[in-house]
Amino acid sequence: MNLFLYLDRDSPVHRLDPRTKLFLMLGSFAVAVPFFTPVPLLLLLGVLLLYGALARALGNLRRIWALLVSIALVSIVSWAVFTRGPTPIFWRVSQEGLAYGLGAAVKIVAMIVSGLIFLSTTKTEEIVLGLIRLRVPFGAAFAFSLAIRMVPTVIGTAVVVTEAQRSRGLDLGSGGPIRRVRGYIPLLVPIFLHTLRNTDQLAKALESRGFGARRERTSLLEIGFHGRDVIAMASAVMILGLFALMRLAA
Numbered sequence: 001m002n003l004f005l006y007l008d009r010d011s012p013v014h015r016l017d018p019r020t021k022l023f024l025m026l027g028s029f030a031v032a033v034p035f036f037t038p039v040p041l042l043l044l045l046g047v048l049l050l051y052g053a054l055a056r057a058l059g060n061l062r063r064i065w066a067l068l069v070s071i072a073l074v075s076i077v078s079w080a081v082f083t084r085g086p087t088p089i090f091w092r093v094s095q096e097g098l099a100y101g102l103g104a105a106v107k108i109v110a111m112i113v114s115g116l117i118f119l120s121t122t123k124t125e126e127i128v129l130g131l132i133r134l135r136v137p138f139g140a141a142f143a144f145s146l147a148i149r150m151v152p153t154v155i156g157t158a159v160v161v162t163e164a165q166r167s168r169g170l171d172l173g174s175g176g177p178i179r180r181v182r183g184y185i186p187l188l189v190p191i192f193l194h195t196l197r198n199t200d201q202l203a204k205a206l207e208s209r210g211f212g213a214r215r216e217r218t219s220l221l222e223i224g225f226h227g228r229d230v231i232a233m234a235s236a237v238m239i240l241g242l243f244a245l246m247r248l249a250a
Contacts, residue, residue: 004152005060005119012228013055013121018130020229021122024051027236028114031243032107038099040246041106047239048113057120061113068112072105079104124148129219138217146202154195161190 013021028048035041052058061068078101085096122130124145131141165187166172172183 005116006123007057007060007120009056009121011054011056011121013051013057013117015228016121016232017223017225017229018122018126019134019223020225020232021118022127022130022134023233024236025114025118027240029111031240032110034247035107035243036100036103038103038106040243041103041110044243045106045110045113048110048117052113052117052120055117055121057117060116060120064112064116068109071108071112075105075108076101119148125219125221126223129221129223132217133223153198154191157194157198158187158191161187161194 028044031044032041035044049058052061076098080093080098080101082092083094083097083100084092085094087095089095089098127148128141128145131144132138162172162184170183170186172180174180175183
């Protein structure tokens with residue numbers, strides 16, 4: 001089971017500079033934030049899906065589709081119930097609240113999809129090198145890379161511990177929802193201890209390699225801006241401009 005999101009594909013998006021892909025992701029966030037109605041946000045989501053198809057990275061959406069649907073449903077129901085409007089539909093739900101909830105759901109989903117495409121097309125080493133080239137301190141860039149690496153590591157540890165306890169007779173499938181949740185509580189202790197052990201070993205490995213001993217560092221990877229990055233940045237600026245005009249005209 002592959003716990004990492006990066007997909008080793010040969011696509012135009014994979015060949016972009018990591019700083020370009022970072023700008024595209026942040027640009028999509030900047031477009032999504034000012035809008036609250038679903039129509040422009042659906043347009044943004046469509047653009048991101050085309051971008052993901054070009055990157056051949058939409059396969060990762062199958063891994064998180066349940067999460068996306070859950071977030072969307074919770075957002076729609078919450079905003080529809082708690083946002084008042086002058087056009088009631090039924091009970092506490094109004095037309096304005098439902099539209100706002102749909103817009104909020106599409107906004108969150110679009111931002112998650114944008115981040116998923118970025119992580120699916122950019123290696124962790126490329127992200128760190130791109131941040132360093134953007135004058136981010138190496139310690140902060142390295143901590144960010146560790147956070148990306150630790151998430152699948154902790155998930156893998158949880159899967160291993162769960163399967164080990166099931167092989168010893170732990171029943172996690174019977175009973176109601178509360179009983180099932182309570183069955184997972186004893187698994188937290190070995191997962192937590194295993195994570196602490198890995199963290200301690202990582203700290204010792206970094207110290208033995210002289211982490212932070214030199215200010216200037218070299219990298220095996222080489223990145224740089226090319227013509228395709230200029231085209232991608234120009235296209236992104238044009239799309240940002242179109243959405244800005246749409247927001248001003250609203």
